[in-house]
Amino acid sequence: MIRAAGCVLWRRTVAGGGIELAVIHRHKHADWSLPKGKLEPGEDARHAAVREVREETGMTCALGTELPTARYEVGGRPKEVRYWAAEATGGSFVRTHEVDDLLWLAPEAAVARLSYDKDKDLVSAFLATR
Known part of the structure; x- marks a missing residue:
């Protein structure tokens, strides 16, 4: 079993009336x-979830509600990814060998940009907790 962890990373908009979600572009996977x-x-x-957010986005975060766990296969091996809602608390994005772009988007725009249905479902689960 491949075990992993991640977050639906969010922040309040500058105007304070809404939220934005972080979506990352991985050039290796073009997603x-x-x-x-x-x-x-x-x-x-x-x-691991907090570490991965920091490594891939440059942001520190505070974990919130645990979200549904994603289960799927990679190369014929089962993979389980536990997710949390996480509020960004600081930091700034710097390109890495893994991630070459980060966008902060309104939830609807984030769903439209995400490449995988499982990620879109996580955003829906996150929004249901708000």
Whole structure:
């Protein structure tokens, strides 16, 4: 089993009337997704989710509600990704070897930009908690 963790990363809009969600572009996969990644040996999922957000977006965050776990296969192996809602608390985006772009989008625009239905479903689950 491949174990991973990630977040629906959000922030309040500058005007304060709404929220924006972070979507990242991974050039290796040519896709738009939510920040996530594999757990390191001995690492718990909550710590991995915060670490992956920091590594892929440059942002620090505060974990909130746990969201549905995604389960699917990668290369014939089962993968389980635990997700949380996470409010951005600081930082700034810097391109890396994994992630070459980050967009802050209104929820509807984020859903339209995301490449995978499982990520779109997570945004819906996140919005249902608000």
